[in-house]
Amino acid sequence: MSNLPELTPGYAQVPSGHIASVVTFLEMTSPPEPRGAVREPVPYRLERMRAADLTRYRDLFRAVGAPWLWFSRLRLPPEALALVLGDADVEAYAVCEGAQDIGLLELDFRVPDECELAYFGLVADRVGQGLGRGLMREVLTRAWHRPIRRLHVHTCTLDHPQALAFYQRAGFTPYRRAVEVAPDPRLTGDLPRTAGAQVPLLADH
Template identity: 25%
Template sequence: MSVTIFYLEMSSPEQLNEKKDALGLQIVEAEIDEFRLNKFLYQLIGEQWQWHDKLLLSDEHWQQYVSSPNLRTWVAYYQGTIAGYFELKSDDNGNTEVVYFGLAPHFIGKGFGGYMLSQAIKNAWAIPNTKRVWVHTCSLDHQSALLNYQARGFKLYKTELESV
């Protein structure tokens, strides 16, 4: 089986085509590092999209990953329930990656994705020294994922075909 990987980027905050209607979604940064939260979110959101590469990692690896000063995590809530999350990771060259982004199964198709992605992008540009925001998605993700990234202003810069 082959998977297509799409790499997208934004080179200025003005490229953001923001969706402003939150529809009751609240997005909060997890300001205290707790690797179990990230591990839980990764599994909750990623299970349906075959995110399994990190599930076998040790707790020590998760702790190291989450405690990186360049990684920040936001959780989306709807009526008190976790609806989704995103992680942003910056580097010393001014690149900020939307590392993980997604909605929990019950919240897909309710119009939350555009707003949550807009918030991810705005928070990425707010990280000091960010010159470029980028993300990758693949053909295993939700059918609207690529369209949502492009609708928010990301431009496709590379496509790869990978055998799995």
């Protein structure tokens, strides 16, 4: 990632049928100090998803990520995604409330001494209810339980408007910014054309 070409000042044309976002990369190199009193147990549970849970994982990825145009896991062939979920160093969890899946949490330990918070989110009707704070405590506990030296995450301007501030409050520090251009997932069939209504669909331009 460090060898990306640098952009020059000014505007650049985004190719037809593509989307663009500004990506901010964040990290922490030690567990943050606990803040405040111990909270009550959260009203949900985490269920590990593995290779056999491919359909459940894809459905949950769409449910959580469609409003923000998440697409990367949807473009992986099933056999490639099954290998990811089956890896002992990838911990993918469904956040469950009763019989309903309401969120996704994925930790990737495949790089030695590191953990990437690869995916973190709740379905739309659970956002803004304070559930994310408890879920982030789970992230920090599970990530730093392993002997890592670095926990990192990235977010972009297509994500929830509060995502960047949320990660910073959790103890992450921004260290790099980049621009990502990708085919619009609503035009490739990865997501319905109604997804991400806040991002104009420029299908005919």
